[in-house]
Structures are given as structure tokens and as C-alpha cells.
Amino acid sequence: MNFSSSLLENAVNEFAKLPGIGKKTALRLALHLLKKEDADVDAFTEAITRMKHEVKLCPRCGNLSDNELCVICKDATRKKRVICVVESIRDVIAIESTHQFSGLYHVLGGIISPLDGIGPDQLNIESLIQRVNKEETEELIFALSPNIQGDTTIYYISKKLADTRVKITTIARGIAFGGELEYADELTLARSIANRLPIDNYVNGI
Amino acid sequence: MNFSSSLLENAVNEFAKLPGIGKKTALRLALHLLKKEDADVDAFTEAITRMKHEVKLCPRCGNLSDNELCVICKDATRKKRVICVVESIRDVIAIESTHQFSGLYHVLGGIISPLDGIGPDQLNIESLIQRVNKEETEELIFALSPNIQGDTTIYYISKKLADTRVKITTIARGIAFGGELEYADELTLARSIANRLPIDNYVNGI
Numbered sequence: 001m002n003f004s005s006s007l008l009e010n011a012v013n014e015f016a017k018l019p020g021i022g023k024k025t026a027l028r029l030a031l032h033l034l035k036k037e038d039a040d041v042d043a044f045t046e047a048i049t050r051m052k053h054e055v056k057l058c059p060r061c062g063n064l065s066d067n068e069l070c071v072i073c074k075d076a077t078r079k080k081r082v083i084c085v086v087e088s089i090r091d092v093i094a095i096e097s098t099h100q101f102s103g104l105y106h107v108l109g110g111i112i113s114p115l116d117g118i119g120p121d122q123l124n125i126e127s128l129i130q131r132v133n134k135e136e137t138e139e140l141i142f143a144l145s146p147n148i149q150g151d152t153t154i155y156y157i158s159k160k161l162a163d164t165r166v167k168i169t170t171i172a173r174g175i176a177f178g179g180e181l182e183y184a185d186e187l188t189l190a191r192s193i194a195n196r197l198p199i200d201n202y203v204n205g206i
Numbered sequence: 207m208n209f210s211s212s213l214l215e216n217a218v219n220e221f222a223k224l225p226g227i228g229k230k231t232a233l234r235l236a237l238h239l240l241k242k243e244d245a246d247v248d249a250f251t252e253a254i255t256r257m258k259h260e261v262k263l264c265p266r267c268g269n270l271s272d273n274e275l276c277v278i279c280k281d282a283t284r285k286k287r288v289i290c291v292v293e294s295i296r297d298v299i300a301i302e303s304t305h306q307f308s309g310l311y312h313v314l315g316g317i318i319s320p321l322d323g324i325g326p327d328q329l330n331i332e333s334l335i336q337r338v339n340k341e342e343t344e345e346l347i348f349a350l351s352p353n354i355q356g357d358t359t360i361y362y363i364s365k366k367l368a369d370t371r372v373k374i375t376t377i378a379r380g381i382a383f384g385g386e387l388e389y390a391d392e393l394t395l396a397r398s399i400a401n402r403l404p405i406d407n408y409v410n411g412i
Binding site: 005006007011014015044 | 231277
């Protein structure tokens, strides 16, 4: 593209560095901001600058936080002895949006994946082990990706915790609501039959 | 969505105000920037701030410009007596990218559309009339949207210039390269037959 303004060109190039945004979309976004009021654009850039420079990681669970401890760890009404282990901050947001979980979290920052060069040392696993020992955790709920890497991670951590009395569970895997049986993959369908639930349980579960 | 950080929430809300960007994409973009180096994020926000506060409109053609006159108007090698009339800055970028036009531009800022409340007074039409008289323009090439509003705008401007000697043309409308005849709409196909070209012309045109 041929821009007659290098200022516009710079802004478009910066937008195009974002994931999933090509040159044409970047141009549309830049021209959109050009048309906006100065105050709106300043609010946009300031929100990003403040997020980048002021957001912290919670030292206890690894979640994003505005202050020292994150709002979830600080919340006195939550069950301190149940920890949900997730891969990323995005998973915390997804689970919080269900309003079904009232325990705490632990963000690993990824899952064990030797092919990608990610071993246990790159993840927040050591801090999880220490936390379970210190906080007298009763249950660890693993909500990791349902694949080999996720299962490896669960196996590795449960081995490390073998001499504690913590109960280790994983979120249910099966047919999604609204999913059609005939399009489900064989592994999922097989697991959902093997892990079938008594109908009472099922109804209570909702 | 439930964010544990209001700083992140602000940034996501600001991203989600951009056209075509929903909440989930906004979250992805915000988390992407969180992972980047401070310097990269500062470059991003600075490029946008500078564009917004420093970009000017060229007083001659209405195109974006870093300085007083835009680079196209300042360029001594371009034909000063041919002006291409376009709707928006985006059209200038599209035509410049073809490297086929060496005249100047005039950005109207829209087209006449009474239904949307846009009349000739809201557009840079008066400045175009003055420019044609002052700069002794030889040809005005209209590159507007091929619809009723575009045609109305061309008609309105050509009436205003009836007593000058400027030649008024419009870009060719017809079947696009790579387009299939059977899928072309009837109006386009009819026009492309009515405005057929001798084969010599066609080959030279490429």
C-alpha cells in the first residue's frame, strides 16, 4: 500500500502486528481512530499503556491483578481449600464467567509439552506444590486442555503430590450441550459412555 | 466476562469499541500486548497518538498529510492538470497502489446522499470548483462508487463546471479481471457491452 502520510503508515504497521489483523483491517482501524475525537483516542492509548505498565501477576495464584494479591485470592467468601489448576489467565476468565466455581485458582502459564520445549521448570508447578502443602488444600481440580500434554501435566503434578492427602479431580469430558452425538469424535463419545452418570447426579449437576 | 483486573477490563473495552472487534477478539489483543515487551507496546500507543495529533489534511486536495501540502501535491513530477476525484482517503491509497495514475487527487469526503443527510455543502465540492478554475485543470476523472449517489455527485459537479473547458471522465465500469460473466449482474454486463472497446485499445490499456 502507498500511504501519503508516514504517520498513518506507522500506525497501520503497528496495528498489523497484532494477531489476526492484516494490512487492510489495520488501515480500517487506523482511519476509524483518525475520525474519532482526540479524547476517545487518548482514552484508548492510555488504557493500553496503564494495563501494560501497572498490571501485576498475583504472587499466590499467577492470575492478573491490579494490586498485590488478586481479587479472587483476596475474596474472603471463597473456599480456600479448593484450587482449580488452569493453563492461562484466559481460562480463569472463562471459568469465572460461569459463576459455578467458588474456590481459588492456580495459573500454570502453559502445559508440559516437550516438543515445544516446555518442561515442568518453565511452569508454575513448584509454587503449586508448595501452596498445596502450605494451604492444606483439600482438592485440586484440573481444568487443562483435553489432550496428551494436558494429561501429562496432570500425571506429573499428581505424582509430585502422591504423599499428600489432596484429592485430585479433573473437569468432566463428554458431549457438549447443543453438540450432536453423530458428529462427536470417537474418543469423546467413548469416554462419555465410560464415565456415564446416574440421572440424579446429572440433574443435580445442573 | 469476569475480569480479575480492572486495568485489563478497561483495555479490553477500549479494543472492543473498534469496528469489527468483539469482546473475545479484544481480550486476545489485550493479552497479546500484555505478553509483549514494554518498548513494543509503547511504540504501538505512540504511533497512534502521533497519528491522531500530528496528521493534517492537505489544504489543496483533502488527502492526509504529515506537513502542510501532501506528498502527492508537492511532487513536481506529477501532472498538475489532471485531477482524480475520490470519495475518501482510502480510495487514494487504493489508486496509488496501482501505480497507474500520475495526476493529482481531490478527496470529496463522501458522496451526495440526501437519504443520509449528506448534501453538496457537507462535501469538499466548492474547493474543487475553485481549484479547477484556478489551476486550469484539463481533465477531471471521477473514481466514485458505481451507484446512484455516485452518479448524482458526478452530475452535480459537472453541471457546476458546465461553463469551463475541463474534460470530465469517469473510470471504466465493466467485468472485473477474474470475474465470471455468468455471475455478473445485468447492469454491469449491459454497460460493459454498450461501452465495448476496440481490441487495440484494450491491449494498449493493459
